[in-house]
Every structure is written in C-alpha cells, then in structure tokens.
Amino acid sequence: MYGRKVKLRFFYILLILTTLVLTIFLILKSLEQNVIYFQSPSEIKNISEIDNKKLRVGGMVKKDSILINSEEINFIITDLKNEINVIYSGVVPNLFEEGKGVVAEGYLKDRNFFMAIKILAKHDENYMPPEVKAALEEK
Amino acid sequence: MFKYLEPNKIFSITSKAPKYVFIVFIVVLTIGLLESLVLSPEDYKQSHSVRIMYVHVPAAWITLGIFSTITLLSIIGYIFKFKNFFLISKSLAPSGFIFNIIALVTGSIWGKPTWGTWWAWDARITSMLILLMFYGLYLLAWRIYQDREQVFKITSMITILGIINVPIIKYSVDWWNTLHQPASINILSKSSIHSSMLFPLLIMTAAFALFSLLIFLMKYNTELIKIKNKGLDRL
Numbered sequence: 001m002y003g004r005k006v007k008l009r010f011f012y013i014l015l016i017l018t019t020l021v022l023t024i025f026l027i028l029k030s031l032e033q034n035v036i037y038f039q040s041p042s043e044i045k046n047i048s049e050i051d052n053k054k055l056r057v058g059g060m061v062k063k064d065s066i067l068i069n070s071e072e073i074n075f076i077i078t079d080l081k082n083e084i085n086v087i088y089s090g091v092v093p094n095l096f097e098e099g100k101g102v103v104a105e106g107y108l109k110d111r112n113f114f115m116a117i118k119i120l121a122k123h124d125e126n127y128m129p130p131e132v133k134a135a136l137e138e139k
Numbered sequence: 140m141f142k143y144l145e146p147n148k149i150f151s152i153t154s155k156a157p158k159y160v161f162i163v164f165i166v167v168l169t170i171g172l173l174e175s176l177v178l179s180p181e182d183y184k185q186s187h188s189v190r191i192m193y194v195h196v197p198a199a200w201i202t203l204g205i206f207s208t209i210t211l212l213s214i215i216g217y218i219f220k221f222k223n224f225f226l227i228s229k230s231l232a233p234s235g236f237i238f239n240i241i242a243l244v245t246g247s248i249w250g251k252p253t254w255g256t257w258w259a260w261d262a263r264i265t266s267m268l269i270l271l272m273f274y275g276l277y278l279l280a281w282r283i284y285q286d287r288e289q290v291f292k293i294t295s296m297i298t299i300l301g302i303i304n305v306p307i308i309k310y311s312v313d314w315w316n317t318l319h320q321p322a323s324i325n326i327l328s329k330s331s332i333h334s335s336m337l338f339p340l341l342i343m344t345a346a347f348a349l350f351s352l353l354i355f356l357m358k359y360n361t362e363l364i365k366i367k368n369k370g371l372d373r374l
Contacts, residue, residue, distance in 0.1 A: 002219075006218055006219060009217060009218045010218045013214055013217065013218060013299065016299055017299065017302075017303075020299070020300065020303050021303060024303050024307070028307075032315070035262050035315050036262075036315045036316045036317075037259065037260075037261035037262065037315070037316050037317050037318050038316050038318075039316070040316070058316060092255070093252075093253070093254060093255030094252060094253075094255075095184060095185065095253055095254075095255075096255075100184075103318055118255075118256075119255065120254045120255045120256055120259070120318060121253060121254055121255055122254070122318060122320070123184070123185070123253050123254065123320050124320055125320045125321045125322065125323040125331045125332075126323070126331045126332075127182055127189060127192070127323055127331070127332040127333060127336050128182070128183055128332075128333040128336070129180030129181065129182070129183065129333060129335060129336075130180070130181070130182075130183040131180075132183070132333055133183035134183075
C-alpha cells in the first residue's frame with residue numbers, strides 16, 4: 001500500500017524511539033540514587049557508611065513527637081517501619097505538622113540522629129474543603 | 140491528499156474562526172476565574188493557596204498535551220511527508236512553551252508557602268524544566284534553519300528526543316521519591332480531589348485549551364498567508 005521509502009522511514013523512527021527509551025531507562029536505572037529526592041528512614045538504617053555528605057530524609061512526622069524549646073525543634077520522622085530523630089533550629093514551613101509529610105535536608109550524625117539545616121513540608125495529593133475534612137474525621 | 144486539507148478551505152476557516160474562539164474563550168475564562176477564585180472553597184490544609192492549583196495544573200496538562208501532539212504530527216509528517224503537519228506543529232508550539240513557563244512559575248509560587256522552598260531539584264520539577272528546554276530548541280530550530288526540508292527533519296528529531304521525557308514527567312512522582320505530590324486525578328481509580336475543586340479545575344483547563352486553540356489559529360493563519368504571498372511550494 002505504502003511505498004518502500006515510507007516503510008523505511010517508519011521503521012527508522014521506531015528504531016530511534018526504541019533505542020532512546022532503552023538508553024534513558026538504563027541511565028535512570030543506574031542513577032536512581034541521584035534521581036530520588038529523599039530517602040526514607042528505613043533506607044537510612046541500611047546505609048553502609050556515614051559520611052559528611054548532605055542528604056535528605058523524608059517521611060511522616062510522628063504523632064506527639066515534636067518538642068520545641070527556645071533554640072531548636074526536635075521531632076521524629078517515621079515511615080511506619082523505622083524512625084529517625086531530627087534536630088533543627090530555624091523556621092519551619094506552615095504545613096509542617098504532626099502526622100503529615102516532611103522532608104529534612106542536612107547531615108547524618110549517626111543512624112538515629114539527623115541534624116537538619118532545612119525543613120520542607122511535603123504536601124499530599126488530597127484536596128478538600130475544611131467541612132469535608134471535618135465530616136471525614138467524625139466518621 | 141485529503142480534500143478538507145486544501146489550503147484555501149483551511150484559510151477561510153483560520154481567518155474567520157479566531158474571533159468566535161476568542162468570544163468563547165473569554166466566556167469560559169470568566170466562569171473559570173469566578174469559580175476558582177471566588178466560588179470554590181479553600182483547602183482544609185493549604186487554605187487559599189490551593190487556588191494557584193487552578194492555573195498550575197491546567198497549564199501543565201496543556202503543555203504536555205501540546206508536546207505530545209506536536210511529536211505525533213511531526214512523526215506522521217516525517218514518515219508520510221505531509222508538509223502541512225509541520226506547519227500545524229510549528230503553530231502549536233508557542234502556546235505550549237508559554238504554558239510550560241506558567242506551570243513552572245505558578246508551581247514555584249505555590250511551593251514557597253506550602254513546601255517552604257521556591258525550587259527543588261526533584262524528578263518532576265527537573266523533568267518539566269527539561270521539557271521547557273526542548274520547547275526552546277524546537278522553536279529555535281524554526282528560526283535558525285531556512286531550508287524547509289532541513290527544518291522538517293530537525294524539528295521532528297527534536298520532538299522525538301523530547302517525547303521520551305513526557306512519560307518521565309507523568310510517572311516521576313510514582314517511580315521515585317519526589318517532593319512533588321502524586322497525581323490527584325486518576326481516570327481509573329477514585330480521584331483524591333473534592334468535586335467542588337475538580338469542577339473549577341476542569342473549567343480552567345477548557346479555558347486554557349481554548350486559548351491554545353486561539354493562538355494556534357492565528358499562528359497557522361500567518362503561516363498560510365506567508366505561503367500565499369511568497370508563492371512558495373504548495374502544502
């Protein structure tokens with residue numbers, strides 16, 4: 001139906017696309033550690049050696065774990081399997097709350113202590129008006 | 140090739156349609172802005188900053204949609220040598236480029252009060268920036284290369300390289316840990332956005348789509364005028 005040249009061009013484009021997808025897939029696969037924005041407390045637990053490299057830990061702020069005194073804020077990040085203590089002095093974003101997502105940027109002191117230099121709140125994908133939220137909580 | 144693709148017939152549409160599209164766009168945009176800025180409720184957690192989402196999300200959808208369309212048209216155009224498809228792509232690209240910038244800027248404005256930072260090098264945001272660079276390359280190629288055969292080939296190659304990035308943008312939030320939240324609207328499963336917020340979002344998407352259509356028609360009309368005036372080769 002179509003000419004030989006049309007077919008050739010079609011298969012050539014197909015070949016380019018397959019090659020590209022494969023290349024990008026392999027590159028991203030091998031660079032996975034750099035693509036992820038933060039690590040979970042469980043991944044921190046399994047870290048082989050603690051060095052002075054800046055990293056990010058993300059998870060949920062554990063319920064009733066926030067302790068605020070005049071100099072610093074202490075709280076626990078949990079992924080419901082493992083947890084890590086975070087010490088931070090500075091301003092926290094408005095959405096920083098117990099039971100909500102958080103990403104802490106800083107340095108690891110040891111496997112259980114993290115010195116944060118920056119706190120980011122991670123927002124979840126739920127959007128609803130306050131009344132609906134109140135109704136959901138009543139259930 | 141197809142009867143309805145004859146330049147003269149298209150020209151009579153593209154020269155008249157913009158004013159009607161413009162009227163519909165203004166109406167839909169007014170409803171959309173009223174819904175999203177006044178009538179829709181505030182979010183239980185982010186309060187009023189949720190309203191940024193009504194610009195951010197439609198802009199991101201449109202820019203991804205336009206890039207995918209451009210790629211599809213360029214590939215088909217390259218394989219079957221439909222010159223018209225390249226001109227359609229060329230006319231679509233500027234609004235995609237603008238919406239990409241809007242998505243990045245509004246995301247940044249939303250990120251500051253919500254996350255606590257203007258910018259994060261996470262997978263979603265970085266891949267959106269890469270898309271913007273591909274849009275830039277695409278638009279530049281049209282300006283730099285004069286030879287038509289050459290520019291058709293180069294722009295198709297740019298879109299083919301860039302299209303790999305589109306599924307990465309879409310699934311980055313599922314594949315990796317990102318600061319950006321996962322998608323709230325799913326076609327197959329239940330959406331995690333309340334219907335009172337989904338409605339203005341869809342209206343705004345329609346408004347942005349109409350704006351893209353308007354810009355497209357005006358750009359495409361210019362392309363057809365250029366061909367007529369220069370007496371260049373037929374489409």
